[in-house]
Amino acid sequence: MIVVITAIIAELGAFLIAGFVFYGLKLRYGLTVALFFLLGSIVWTTPLETLGISTGSYTYSAFAGSLYAGYPGYFVWIGIVPLWIEMGWFIVSASSFMIFHDVLLPKSRTVAVAVVAGLFAVNLDLLIDPVASSNKMWEWLGPSLNIIGIPLYNYVGWFLMIFLYDIIIWNTIITFKQIKILSAIEKRLFSIKDTVSSVSLGKRATGFLFRMLVFEIVAIFLIKLASMVL
């Protein structure tokens, strides 16, 4: 029973902190950017989480039926992923983004800042994952190289997902810049040229979704590769 209480604390706590972080983003950048950041986090992480669960890497169902009959393990879900997991990603991506882009490294190159943000996220997950899996909030299935019971490829995943999301957010939502490796396709598809001072909401949203789709495929490929190697 005590373990179920920790799951409830984590779920409610994540929603509460995500609410504060959303409010902070709204104060700093306005409602549109805050919404892009929040909804983007959900769109960005749900496919990867769904894939991880579907392929049997881990499960979120350890508490199913433990609180009452039909209790799915957590209160709010998006498909087979508990929503508070996406809120966790949102909190980590937003706070790492702000610390480095806004305050500590505002004049550094975007890629360099994204690398540091990715490492910051890995550092935070070195706390979160061991505590969560020791309390069965999620369970890693299958053998792999690990640190304190957590597969190494999980940290590769954290780094890549925060690193790439940081780059997407900076180049699409905060500013609207060309991403060099995508420039040829984007010029044809959306007429996106170099830096644009003002861009329509529709074009920004389309660019955001397109970039997330492309980078998501890259991230999933690399994480899968890491899980096979490690």
Place this chain on the structure above:
Amino acid sequence: MNKPKQVERETSENKNTGTKIVISGALASIVLWLIVLAVGNPIKPFSSSAESFGYAFAISAPIIILSILAITKMNRAKKKLT
């Protein structure tokens, strides 16, 4: 102080507050997971809560330091302006 400057200053203060709230999200996350650790099981493979907390604090140190550094830097910048 004339009105446009006052509005500008209030907007800037709101932005600063926003940044601090988001940065505090990382610290709040650490607190949340420490609460979970306090209520729940120790981290495997550690045998005791003391060892688990030792690990948790040690691993969280860089995040705590960077977050506090960022907030301190913002406060200093604000003092310079005023």
